[in-house]
Amino acid sequence: MNAKRKHIPVRLSGLADGHHELSYSVSPADIDLPGEFGTSVSVNVDLDKSHSQSALHITIDTEAEYLCDRCLDPVRLAVQSDFMVIYTHESSEKRPDDTEIRQIDVNDPIIDLAEDVRDAALLCIPMRRICGEDAAGNPLCKSPVPDEHNAEKAVRTDPRWDSLKSLKLDQ
Ligand SMILES: [Zn+2]
Numbered sequence: 001m002n003a004k005r006k007h008i009p010v011r012l013s014g015l016a017d018g019h020h021e022l023s024y025s026v027s028p029a030d031i032d033l034p035g036e037f038g039t040s041v042s043v044n045v046d047l048d049k050s051h052s053q054s055a056l057h058i059t060i061d062t063e064a065e066y067l068c069d070r071c072l073d074p075v076r077l078a079v080q081s082d083f084m085v086i087y088t089h090e091s092s093e094k095r096p097d098d099t100e101i102r103q104i105d106v107n108d109p110i111i112d113l114a115e116d117v118r119d120a121a122l123l124c125i126p127m128r129r130i131c132g133e134d135a136a137g138n139p140l141c142k143s144p145v146p147d148e149h150n151a152e153k154a155v156r157t158d159p160r161w162d163s164l165k166s167l168k169l170d171q
Contacts, residue, residue: 013109053088071141
């Protein structure tokens with residue numbers, strides 16, 4: 001990513017105090033997301049600005065394409081996440097929750113959310129990459145599932161689980 005170019009810029013100094021809603025659509029390549037991300041990333045920012053700080057609630061929505069763990073067909077998975085970031089002029093403010101607090105750089109009051117959005121997207125790629133399943137848990141794969149590629153089945157029949165199953169956990 002070109003550090004000088006801001007891909008998701010928010011000009012904090014240019015906003016009046018109060019509530020703002022901003023939306024962006026960025027190309028995954030522009031924010032260094034891997035090739036699996038094939039659709040543009042939509043970013044919505046709910047921003048509350050006061051004289052001392054700006055609280056941003058950022059929601060991202062995109063898709064990534066992986067091979068299904070079961071049938072190896074390409075499957076598009078929704079990648080959605082949201083997180084909070086607070087930019088403040090004060091240095092030692094304590095927060096009860098784990099919301100990230102950053103200081104506003106007075107020399108560069110245009111923040112860039114590109115890195116935050118990329119990190120959030122990478123963190124919320126689903127662990128289970130499957131075509132989906134019906135209410136009973138049956139796979140919705142259209143292609144046959146080769147045994148050697150059925151990662152989920154391999155986990156279930158792993159003999160190491162047998163010794164765990166024989167443990168009596170209520171003792
Ligand atoms: Zn499948």
